[in-house]
Amino acid sequence: MKEKNMNKSITGIVAPLPLANVDTDVIMPKRFLITITREGLADGTFADLRFDNSGQQRPEFILNKAPWKQATILVVGDNFGCGSSREHAVWGMRQLGIEACIGTGFAGIFYDNARKNGLALPVVSNETRDKLLEFAKNSSGEKISIELDKKTITAGDILVPFVMDEATQASLIRGRDDTLDTLEYTSAIQNYETKLDDRMRVNVIK
Numbered sequence: 001m002k003e004k005n006m007n008k009s010i011t012g013i014v015a016p017l018p019l020a021n022v023d024t025d026v027i028m029p030k031r032f033l034i035t036i037t038r039e040g041l042a043d044g045t046f047a048d049l050r051f052d053n054s055g056q057q058r059p060e061f062i063l064n065k066a067p068w069k070q071a072t073i074l075v076v077g078d079n080f081g082c083g084s085s086r087e088h089a090v091w092g093m094r095q096l097g098i099e100a101c102i103g104t105g106f107a108g109i110f111y112d113n114a115r116k117n118g119l120a121l122p123v124v125s126n127e128t129r130d131k132l133l134e135f136a137k138n139s140s141g142e143k144i145s146i147e148l149d150k151k152t153i154t155a156g157d158i159l160v161p162f163v164m165d166e167a168t169q170a171s172l173i174r175g176r177d178d179t180l181d182t183l184e185y186t187s188a189i190q191n192y193e194t195k196l197d198d199r200m201r202v203n204v205i206k
Helices: 087-095 108-116 126-137 166-174 178-184 186-205
Strands: 009-017 073-076 100-102 143-147 152-155 158-161
Touching: 009 100, 009 126, 073 126, 087 108, 108 166, 126 152, 126 158
Parallel strands: 009 073, 073 100
Antiparallel strands: 009 143, 143 152, 152 158
16 A cells, blocks of 8 residues: 655644634534535635625634735644534645644544544643744744654744654654555455454354
8 A cells, every 4th residue: 555755744834823612613614514525615614704794704814814824834722623523624624725733732523533634733832832823923924844753843943842642643744544544454354354254154064
């Protein structure tokens, strides 16, 4: 099984989104959950924050402003991704171009959905998050780097560590997802099924 290219770092413009308890309904409102595919969800991502009732962009929202409209990394508030299990929220963020969210903690189901879809969620201390928020707010388009292999974040003169479990770290670096991981064990699964079939045939004969 050929893997995707190794991806040891994520580099991009960072935007501040310090709102606490942003749930999956805010990330992807339920009216956009009309598809079971992963396509066409970018417009629904943060839709009520990005657009008004007439569909016009809200100029005050950070992702509608330059340079943050080009952001691929977010620094987020506490408990980001809480609420219902809604994988569409992660799908939409990836389609919008978001590659990572840096925060002090994430809802468990959201974290798992992010891992399965290649969205990095580095966990940092409150102090570090606040430093990165300040950097992002004062940014004029400077990029930051998340070094997945070293578990560090570089933003200008700031160099800080982050926490990420080893399985998620390896999955992001290797560009893996659940489908690839399952296919890796195809031969073992087939061998097991063959042996199981043989045992069942023996039992029938007896």
